[in-house]
Amino acid sequence: MRPHVLFFNEINRTSLLYVGGKGANLGELSKAGFPVPGGFCVTTYAYKDFIATSSQIESLLDELNDLDSNDLNQLRELGKRIRTHLQHLAIPIKLKNKIIHAWESVGKQYAYAVRSSATAEDLPTASFAGQHDTYLNIKGKEQLLQHIRQCWASLFTDRAISYRSKNGFNHREVYLSVVVQRMVNPNISGIMFTADPIKGNRKVVSIDASFGLGEALVSGIVSADLYKVKEDIIIEKNISDKKLAIFSLSKGGTVKKELTLEQQTKQAMIDSQILSLAKIGKQIEDHFESPQDIEFCFENDEIFIVQSRPVTSLYPLPNIEQEPLRVLISFGHIQVMTDAIKPLGLSVIRTLFKGGGNVILETGGRIYFDPTEILRHKLGRRFLPKILNNVDENISRAIKEIIQRDEIVDVPPKPGLFKDIRKFVGPILKEGWKNYRKSDPKLVKDQIEAYLETKLNEIRQDLDNSIGVDRLKKVQFHLNTLGPNILENVIPKNILPFLFSTIFLRKLYIRWIGDDKEFQKLNKSLPGNVTSEMGLQIGDLADLVRELPKVEEYLKNAKDQTFYEGLNSVDGGERFKHAFELFISKYGMRCPGEIDLTKPRWREAPTQLIPAILGHMRSVKSGEHREKFTLGELESQEAAQKIINCVKHNRFKTKLVKRQLELYHHLAGLREHHKYMFVSFLDECKKAILSEAEVLVKKGVLQERKDVYFLSLDELIEVLEGEYKQNKSQSISDRKETYEYHQKLKPPRVMTSEGEIITGSPKQGDFPKNALVGSPASAGVIEGKARIILSPETAMLNEGEILVAPHTDPGWTPLFQSARALVTEVGGLMTHGSVVAREYGIPAVVGLDDATKKLKDGQLIRVDGNQGFVEILSDE
Template sequence: MEKYLLHFNDIRKQDVAIAGGKGANLGEMVCAGFLVPPGAVVTADAYRQFMEENGISISEIMDNAESTENAAAYIRKAIVSGEIPANIKEQIIGFYLTLGTNARVAVRSSATAEDLDDASFAGQQETYLNVIGEEALLQKVKECYASLWSSRAISYRKAQGYDKQKVALAVVLQQMIESESAGVLFTQNPAGNSDDILINASYGLGEAIVSGIVSPDEYICARDGKIKKSVIGSKEIQIVYDGQGTKKESVSAEKRKQQVLDNELIRHLVTETLKIDVHYNCSMDIEWAVKDGKIYILQARSITTIGDEPQKHFSDTDFAGLPVIKPAKGRMRENVLFNLEKLPKPYFPLDHDFGDAVGKQKEVLITEVGFSMNAMCPIDDYGVSSFNMGGMKPNRNIIHLPGILKQMKNEEYNTKKSSESLRSCMERFEQEKALACVSIQELGESLRRMQVLIGDTAYGRFRYAVFPQVLENFSLGRTLKKVNATLNSYDLMEGLDYVTADVNRAMADIARRIKGNPDELKAVMSLTFSEIVQKYPDLSEAFDGFMEKYGNRSDFNCYCFIAKTWNDDPDRLLGTLRTMLRSKDAKILSKQESDAKFEALMTRVKDTIGEKTYVKFAAKVEAVRHYHIIREATQYLWESEFAYCRTLLRSCAAGLDVSYDNLLYLFAGELFEACRKGQLDDGMQTLIAKRKAKRALAEAYWNKCMEESLATGNSGIIGVSGSSGMATGKVCIVKSPAEFDKLQPGEILVCTYTDPEWTPLFMLAAGVVVDTGGTLSHAAIVAREYKVPAVLATGDATKKLKDGDFVVVDGTNGIVITVPVT
C-alpha cells in the first residue's frame, strides 16, 4: 500500500515536494535531535489522490469560471464536501490513535511552495488548534486542503509567481503542547544589530503572538543569552484550550506586569535555538513553546530577506591591508560616478561574477580597440570590493583601432549585427528555460551557461549598439545645436517603441483607467497588491497583462542575485504607479503625440541644414534610433536572464541543503564545483562563513571608498550637467523605491542613483540631484526627456543636503546652490 503519511523522523528538509515547507523543516529538526512535539505529515500525494478521486480539476474550473473568486469558492466547496479515500483515511486515523485516547492535535497546512528561502507564505493557508477525535481530524484535513484555494492564497501565489495549477498541499498533524508560555524568536534581529537575538513571548499558546492579538514581551539578547533590553508587553489576553478549538482568556493584572520568561529560561531558549541556526547555517525564524520547564520547537523557517543591517563603526585599523583610496579627479571622477549608478552597494561574490559579466564586456571591447585597463571594481577572496582609479595603456591591438572605429560608424553593418546578436541571445535564453533542469548537476551547468549568455548579451549590446550610438551622438548633437541650443541626440528618440517608453505608456494607461474609477484609485493608494487584485478582478486582469510583458523589470539591473523584479515584489510596482497617480500632468506622450513630435523636429532640422545634408543626417538618425531600441531590449533581456538565474539558484540551494543567502558568498566557479559534487564540502562552508563575517567590513569600506575618492574638498555641491535649466524648490531625499511616496509635486528629488523604476518621479520633481550617474546615465536621459533641470555625479549631495532645505538646481552649469531660509 502506498504511504500517504510519513512520521517526522522519515522526513528531511529537502522533502518540500512531499511534506511541504513546514513539514520538511519539522522532520529535519526531529532528525537533528531537537525537541519537537510528536507528529506526522499527510503528504502532498495524498492531496493529489484526494483531488483525483473526487474529480476536482483545478485547471478546468479555473478556465470555465467567470472570475477567480467564483472559481475559488467552487473549489473550496467541492473539497470540503469531498470524501477522503479509504486508504488515506486509514493511515491518518492509525497515526492519531498512537497519540493516545482523544489526543489534542494541531492540524497545519504545509504547502509545497511554503517556507522557502525566497518567500514566506505564512498565513496563506489555515492552521487548526486543539482538534480532538477522528471525525474532527479528517474534517480539518479537508479544510486545510480547501484553504489552499482561498482568494487570498490564490492572489498571493499569483503575485509571487507560483503556478496555481502545480501547487499542492501537505498537512502536518502534531500533538498539542498545552504551553504555559510561547512565542517567536529570530536568531538575527531583523530591526537592529544583526548579532542580537530577538524574542517575543506571551502566556498560553503561541497563536496569540502569531495572529497579532497581544502586545508580547520583547527581549533583545546577546548570543550568550544575556538580556540587553527588555520591554514588558501588556499581554491582556492569552489563548488556551476550549474543548474543540481554542478561546481567548483574560490575563490577571499581576501577570501582565511580570516578565513572561525568567532570565535563566531566556538563556536556555537562546542556546537551544542557536543550535538550529548552526544546523541550517542561516538566520532562523523559530516558533517555540514552554511546558513544565521544557522548550519545544513548533516550527522553524529561514528569515527570507537580507536586511539592511545597521552600519558598525570601523576604524582605519580595520581597513589595513586594503587598497589605499585616492581622490578621483576630472574625467576619472565622472567615470567612477557613472559606473556607481549601477552599484549602490558592493557586490556579493556571486553577484560579482554574474553581474560583472555585463561590465566586463566594456573591458573586453577596450582591449580589442588597443587599450588595456584594470577591472573597475576588483574583489578579493574575502568578498571585499574596491575602486580601481588606474587609467588605460596601449596594447598591441592598437593597430586595429582605426579599422574598428570605422566599423563602429558603419550604420548598415552595426544595425544588422546588433539585431542578429539580440535575436541569437533571445533564442538561446528560450532554449535554456525549456530544458527544465532537475538534478543539482544540471542546475549548475545551466547557471554556467547563463553566465556566458549574460556576457554575450552585453557584448553584442556594447559592440554593435551602445558604442556606435555614443560615436554618432556627437555629430548628431552638433547638428541639432544649429536648430536649437537646448536640443541633444536624445530628442531624436521620440516616437520609438522601446522597453522603457513602452513600460511608461502602459503604466500611464493603467493610471488613466484608475483615475477614472474613484474606488480603484482609493484602493491602489492604500491597499497591498494582493488585496487589490483580490478585490478588483478587472484591475487584476490589467495588472496580469502588464506583468506578463514587463514584470522582470528589476531594481538593480546589474545585480543578479539580490535584485528583485516587479514579479517578485509587486508592491514595489504600486509605489511607482502611485507616483504617477499623484502627478496632475503625466508628462508621458501617447505614441501618436510622440510620433508627431519627432516628425516636427526632423522637419525643423531639414529646414535648417538643407536637403542634401539632411539625407545623411536622417540615415544616422535611423541607425541611432535602432541602436537605442537594441540598448533597451538587451537591458530588459539581461534583467530577465538574471531573474531566471535566481530561480535556478533557489533550486540549487534546496538541492545543496543550504540557504539561498549563503550561496551569495561563493564565487561562480566555487558554486559550479559544489553543484558538480552535489554538496558543499567543509572547505566551502568555511569560505562562506569567512566571507559572511567580512560583509559588514565590505560595506563600510565601499562607503569609505565612495566618500574619500569622490570628495571635492569644498562645502559646495558640484557635479555635471544632466539636463539644462534652473529650478528652485524644497529638497526631498529619496533613498529607495520604498520612499517614493515622500516626493511631492514641485520638490527637488535628491537621491544616490536612479534606474528605470524611478522614471515616474521625474513627473513630480521640479529638479533632480543625484550622487552618481553622468551625462549618459538613466537620470540624465529621463531628465532631458521631461525637461527637468538635473545635476548628476555630485558624489555626496545626499549627505550635504537634508529634507526641507531650499536649493537652486543649475542644470546648465552642473551646480546646486543652497538658499538660506529667512
C-alpha cells in the same frame, strides 16, 4: 578561572573578551617589545561581578535595549540614571584588594592613566574611539578606585549608547575592562596613522603632534602639527599655531596652559623624531597586519606607545601588489549602483567578465576594474578620460589627475596590449561603422528583439532541461558567453551607429544653431526605449487604479506573499490584476540595483512598485504622462526640422543630415536594449540557482533559500558535488556580517593600489557662491522642494518635488514621471538617469557628491541642468 586583574605581559589579542580591544592591543604591543609604559587591566569579569551587586541593573538594561535610539531626550535621561547608579555602587572588597595589589606591584609612587576598554572596542570593523572616558595623572588608591568606577559608568555615556545602537551592538553583551597604565611625563604627544586617514594611502604615515599631553589633541582643545612620511621621506609638514597645551600636575590631575610665543610656532617634533616614530608605526602595523591609529608621546627624546587600534575608516584594498602603482575604477559608479553586493552577485559579475583576468577585482563588496595598462599608453591617456567623461565626470577628472604622475607615465605598458585590443575591438567597430553607413535603422529594433527572444528561449530551455551541477555549469557557460554575444550581435547594430550619429549631430547643432540645447530635444519621447515604455505603462497602471478605489485601498496594505490572491477578493481587483500581470510578464525581471542578481525582482516582490503607482496618482494628472510623451515627440520633430532648415538649399547636406537624424531617431531609443537583454538573461540564471537552492534547503544543507546568496557560484557547485569543505552555516553567518559592514562603506570612484583615493581637481566655473556643483546631464532650470529618496521601493513623490537620490538605474524609472527634476550623487551624460531625464525633458544634475546628505527633505532648491549645480533657496 575568571581573573579580575591581568598585567600587560599576561595579555595578548586572544584576551579580547576580558580586557577589551584597547587592553588586548596594549598587551600585544608590550609582549612584542614595543615601548609601552607598564600597567594592568581590570577585566570584564571584574565589571560583571561589580554590576552583579546591583539589584536594578537588569531592569535598566531592559529599558536600554527597548530604547528608540532616535529619541535623544529619553536616551540622555536613561543614560544619566545608569551612570549615576553605577557611580554610587560599592566595589566588592575582594575585587578592591586585587586592584590595589596590582597598583602597588607596578608602583604606587607613579601617576596613572585610567582608560575604558570595551569588548566591542578597537575592532577591525568598529573602533568605538572616543565613546568611553579616559582620566589622566591619577594618583593614590582612592582616586584610582573612584576613576575605575567612573570608567565603568562611561559604558553608558550618551555617545556610547547611540554608537552601539547604530552599529547593531546589544547593550547587554558589551562589557568594559579598565586599562590602568603608568603615566609618563611627556613634552610632546600626538596621534599617528600608519595610513593616510583622509586619502587612504597605505604607504603614507600621518602624524599629528603638539606639546604636552595628547589628551588636548584628542579632545580638539589644541591645534597640532601635521607631518606626513612616505618610505622614510618626510613629504609634507604643516606647522600649526599651537597656543595651548595640557600638562600633568605634580599632585595629580592636569592643567591647561598657554604656550610661549616661541613654542606656538615651533615645530613640535624634529625631523629625526618624525622618521623614528614613523618607522615604529610601520613595525606596529606589520605586527597587527593592518593599518593602525596609534597614540604616542615623547618623554625627553624617548618614544612611548600608549595605545594602538585598527584604522576602521579605510576602504579595503583588493589583494594585489601595491607596486608598480595601479589605478582602480569603481564598476558600481559606472553602472550607477554603488551598494555592496552579496557574494553570489559578485561572483556572477566576475563570471560575466571571466576573460578580464586580473583586470576585474573585488573589494569591499564591490567590483573595481584596473585600466592601468591602457593608461600607461599615450593613446589610452588621451582617449580613456574622454570616454569616461560621458559616464561620470568625477571619474574622468580623477583619471586626468593620476595620468600626470611619473608612476603611470614612466612604466611601459605590457607588450602587444593595443594589438590585442585592436584584435578584439576592431571587428566590432568595423561592423558598427558599416551599419552606420548602410543599415536601415527602421529594421534594427525588430532585429535586436528577435535575437533577444531567440537567445532567451535558448537559455531558458537549456536551463529547464537540466538539474544539479549540470544546470549550474550551464549557468556559468551562458554567463561567460553573454558579454561576447551582446558585443557581437547587439552593440554594432544599435549602440555604435547611435554614438557615431550623436557625435556628428551635436557638432552640427553647435556649429549651425550655436549650442546643443536643440540637439538635446532630439532625446525626447524616442520610439522603442524599453525603459521609457516601462515608465509609461506605470502611468497607465496608475490611471487604472484611479478608476478602482477599492484596489487603491488594497494596494496601500498589500503583502508580497498574498499580492495576487488578495486582488481576487477586491472590487475591480481582477481588472487590475490582469493589467499588472501583463506588465510583470515584460518587466518583472527588473528592480533597483538590477546588476546584482541577489536583489529581489519585481516579479518576486511586486509591492516594490506600489509607491511609484500611488505616487504617480498623486503627482501626475490622469493621462498626463501620455500627453507629455506626445508633446515630447513634437518637440523632437521640431528640433530635427530646425537643423534640416539650415541645409535645405544644399541637396547633399540635406541628405546627409536626414540620414543622421534617421539613425539617431530610431537607434537612440534602443540604447537600453542591451541592458534589458542582460537583465532578462540574468533572471533566468537566478531562477535556476534558486531552484537548486530549494533542493539544498529540503536536504538540510542550507537553512533557507536566500543563504545561497552568500556563496559564490563555484562554491555552490562544490556544495552540490559534496566537495565544499568549510562549515557552511558558519561561513554564511560570517559573510552576512561582512556584507552588513561593507554596506556601510562609501566606495571611492577611483583609487590606487596604495589605497589612495583620487578625486581630481575641483570643477571650475562661474557658479553661485553657495552652489553645490555636479555635472549637467539634462538642460533646464527649475525650482522645487527636495525629496531625498535612498531607495525607491518605499518612496513616494508629491507634486512639484525634485528627486534627490544616491543613484538611479532602470529600477528607479517609475519615479521619473512624478519628478520635477533629478539630482544624483553618481552618474554622467550617458548613464540611465541622465538619459531618461532628457527623454522626459526634466533638468538633471548628476555626480553631486553627498547630495542626499547636503540637501534635506522639504528644502526649496534650484536645479540648473545647463551648468550642473544646485542652489539651496530656503529651508522649510
